[in-house]
Amino acid sequence: MFDTLSDRLTSVLSNLRGKGRLSEADIDATCREIRIALLEADVALPVVRSFIGQVKQRAKGAEVSQALNPAQQVVKIVNEELIGILGGETRRLNLAKNPPTVIMLAGLQGSGKTTLAGKLARWLAGQGHTPMLVAADLQRPNAVTQLQVVGERAGVPVFAPEPGNGVGDPVDVARRSIDEARRAQHDVVVIDTAGRLGIDEEMMRQAADIRDAVQPNETLFVVDAMIGQDAVTTAEAFRDGVGFTGVALTKLDGDARGGAALSVRQVTGQPILFASNGEKLEDFDVFHPDRMASRILG
Numbered sequence: 001m002f003d004t005l006s007d008r009l010t011s012v013l014s015n016l017r018g019k020g021r022l023s024e025a026d027i028d029a030t031c032r033e034i035r036i037a038l039l040e041a042d043v044a045l046p047v048v049r050s051f052i053g054q055v056k057q058r059a060k061g062a063e064v065s066q067a068l069n070p071a072q073q074v075v076k077i078v079n080e081e082l083i084g085i086l087g088g089e090t091r092r093l094n095l096a097k098n099p100p101t102v103i104m105l106a107g108l109q110g111s112g113k114t115t116l117a118g119k120l121a122r123w124l125a126g127q128g129h130t131p132m133l134v135a136a137d138l139q140r141p142n143a144v145t146q147l148q149v150v151g152e153r154a155g156v157p158v159f160a161p162e163p164g165n166g167v168g169d170p171v172d173v174a175r176r177s178i179d180e181a182r183r184a185q186h187d188v189v190v191i192d193t194a195g196r197l198g199i200d201e202e203m204m205r206q207a208a209d210i211r212d213a214v215q216p217n218e219t220l221f222v223v224d225a226m227i228g229q230d231a232v233t234t235a236e237a238f239r240d241g242v243g244f245t246g247v248a249l250t251k252l253d254g255d256a257r258g259g260a261a262l263s264v265r266q267v268t269g270q271p272i273l274f275a276s277n278g279e280k281l282e283d284f285d286v287f288h289p290d291r292m293a294s295r296i297l298g
């Protein structure tokens, strides 16, 4: 995903190499190039502005002018600031003191929620948890079956409305799933909710109703990193309509320019917890800002 950005940044920074001292003009020129590279990668403008502001201020300060190798010091600053916009520290999942921990997934249709639910459940099981998946996406005809398939692959049970009872009420399904988890001793419940193709009031209201009914320990906003600048508007709409405590980025294996991934943390103020980079259940990991920054800087 970050190939072009990575090439650009590496080449801009390598231009500094070999320079004994860096003049203000060198730093200004470097920051200008970095700014262009970030904008071309679709990083949101406010994020680019604050990033460049920080890099410039630090690069013109004592940590660079007094460094033995100023160019290397600038690379270090860019790396640290990248880690910063990606969230700094790795943020762990919030687990409930009294199980079950309730994790609700929200996001647009096609963002990868159902796939992510399976990945997350499989990962949780690998961590020694006893998760259960909940099909509260009753909008799409195939959503329940799709979650059941994913659950089977992940080896994780799925709580779904009984067939033949009509469409069912997603709020009721979500509420009942918590009782079932207590009864069957599942310590984590992952609730898949309905998405729409675009931002939609009805979808937001339903997600908010489910949230109120189950009081999740985590609400994860699932966002497709391939949607570029739209990710920012979508994230803001979900923040205002449902609210979320963390982000799960999907489709990082795509060839989009990656700006969404770099913007979403700062724009929403919420940390990225998980990253998904493929269609298979194992294409999933905890999100580490430092590793992502190293990947971008090559």
Ligand code: GDP
Residues within 6 Å of the ligand: 107, 108, 109, 110, 111, 112, 113, 114, 115, 116, 195, 250, 251, 252, 253, 254, 276, 277, 278, 279, 283
């Ligand atoms: P939902 O509508 O939000 O539940 O989205 P789905 O889980 O059904 O995913 C939509 C499509 O994206 C499916 O074809 C998935 O296989 C695909 N998908 C999900 N996550 C990833 C990912 O990380 N990488 C790629 N390449 N495809 C993904």
